[in-house]
Amino acid sequence: MVVGAPHVAILAIPYMGHMIPLSEFAKLLQVRYGFDVTFITVDNSFDVLSFTASLPGTIASVLLPQPSLHDLPPQSKIDTIISHTMARSVPSLREVIVNLKATTNLVALVVDLYGVDAFDISEELGLKKYLIFPSAATSLCFALHLAELDRTIEGEYQDHPEPIHVPGCVPFHGRDLMDPAQDRKDDSYSHLLYHSARYKEAHGIIVNSSIALEPRPIKEINSNTKFPNVYPIGPLIKNGNDVEGEDVTGCLKWLGKQPPNSVLYVSFGSGGNLSPEQLSELAGGLEMSGKRFIWVIRSPVITKDGVLMEVKTGKEEEEHLKEFMERINGVGMVVRSWVPQISILKHEATGGFLTHCGWNSSIEGMVHGVPMIAWPQYAEQKMNSVVLSEEIKVAIRMKVDDENGGLVKRQEISKVIKSLMEGEEGKKIEERIKSIQQEVTRQLDGGSSNLALDF
Numbered sequence: 001m002v003v004g005a006p007h008v009a010i011l012a013i014p015y016m017g018h019m020i021p022l023s024e025f026a027k028l029l030q031v032r033y034g035f036d037v038t039f040i041t042v043d044n045s046f047d048v049l050s051f052t053a054s055l056p057g058t059i060a061s062v063l064l065p066q067p068s069l070h071d072l073p074p075q076s077k078i079d080t081i082i083s084h085t086m087a088r089s090v091p092s093l094r095e096v097i098v099n100l101k102a103t104t105n106l107v108a109l110v111v112d113l114y115g116v117d118a119f120d121i122s123e124e125l126g127l128k129k130y131l132i133f134p135s136a137a138t139s140l141c142f143a144l145h146l147a148e149l150d151r152t153i154e155g156e157y158q159d160h161p162e163p164i165h166v167p168g169c170v171p172f173h174g175r176d177l178m179d180p181a182q183d184r185k186d187d188s189y190s191h192l193l194y195h196s197a198r199y200k201e202a203h204g205i206i207v208n209s210s211i212a213l214e215p216r217p218i219k220e221i222n223s224n225t226k227f228p229n230v231y232p233i234g235p236l237i238k239n240g241n242d243v244e245g246e247d248v249t250g251c252l253k254w255l256g257k258q259p260p261n262s263v264l265y266v267s268f269g270s271g272g273n274l275s276p277e278q279l280s281e282l283a284g285g286l287e288m289s290g291k292r293f294i295w296v297i298r299s300p301v302i303t304k305d306g307v308l309m310e311v312k313t314g315k316e317e318e319e320h321l322k323e324f325m326e327r328i329n330g331v332g333m334v335v336r337s338w339v340p341q342i343s344i345l346k347h348e349a350t351g352g353f354l355t356h357c358g359w360n361s362s363i364e365g366m367v368h369g370v371p372m373i374a375w376p377q378y379a380e381q382k383m384n385s386v387v388l389s390e391e392i393k394v395a396i397r398m399k400v401d402d403e404n405g406g407l408v409k410r411q412e413i414s415k416v417i418k419s420l421m422e423g424e425e426g427k428k429i430e431e432r433i434k435s436i437q438q439e440v441t442r443q444l445d446g447g448s449s450n451l452a453l454d455f
């Protein structure tokens, strides 16, 4: 038996929204609890390489080779692709874990939400098996109850006439459930059912949330004897100092010249996939609102054979954007690359955040007390937007006109921006988010989030 500091292996899905919180968890295990940690993910893009290279030298990292996915139908949804990527990586993961077990005091394997097949390795080698859920406790609670919903609700959830009631969760319209629950005949739904059933095998589930944010789902999971214990260790976010680096885009310098609370920060996350029509309406809405803004426009990304590829924007679209940037010069900034989001959110000039409701962005907004506009796009972002606007009440939800192909017109965008930045609703949200900010900070500094991990 190898002696030494207890060692934990963490398996992350190779996407920024997962690698960021899981690497923060790795740092927490190391710094606060004295564990040695190996961070493992799949080498599916340049982002993964540069991300793992940026981890502190004290955290070992291993990149598993991208398994072949050529046999998957071209129309496979992202959840199906991720599920197969993780399942087909189990043989190479096993080699890594066997080696770690032989050379370190390996005690546990912590897997990301599509990584439960790796529990077989933990069983075989006598390791503890944990799940880390880097999204809302509400989505976790929904996933844990999914088998029961599957048995009791007929037809598509989105056609269900009533909101769906899950114990501990705010009621959801079927159309707001996570993407893989939108088509029960699609493979991605079978993968969701399979993984969420295996969550119950875990010795415990670590969730990136806190009692201050989501008391009801956390209490529901912990009081239900059929479910593993949940440890709400969050909200875990990047430390701003890690990401500030050089202000290559110049947005922090620009923010420094703006009055306090005057700027709306607009970002649709790492995927950034608005249609050209929606981009144009958003540009119009920002301009009509007359508010200052920083708008991050990322090139849309698609997955081909499991590999991420950028889609280049069209010539006409680029022309429009160029004209727009010239017109708004001084009032707003359009940024086409990765920005230091945490530094923007904590800047005193930032007074609002129009977000796609990725869970990391959502909790970053709350930790920094920035009132939000919730405009979800994909994955479980619609569920997050319901949590933000109806449960925690720190966001105004953008009204999406489904009749109109989901297009939100500039008049509506401008109206919502104004009500957040200068209206009564915005003031209420600001008061609420400041008190949430204080409470989460208290829970992180020695309160329940801090104690949650003493397992």
Ligand code: BUP
Residues within 6 Å of the ligand: 015, 016, 017, 018, 020, 243, 267, 268, 269, 270, 271, 272, 296, 298, 337, 338, 339, 340, 341, 342, 357, 358, 359, 360, 361, 362, 364, 378, 379, 380, 381
């Ligand atoms: Br874009 C961008 N800078 O320019 P989410 C994002 N981020 O630091 P995701 C930057 O990436 P889903 C940028 O602070 C957050 O930690 C941001 O994670 C950071 O969204 C992270 O918010 C993005 O969870 O979608 O990954 O786009 O998680 O819903 O699949």
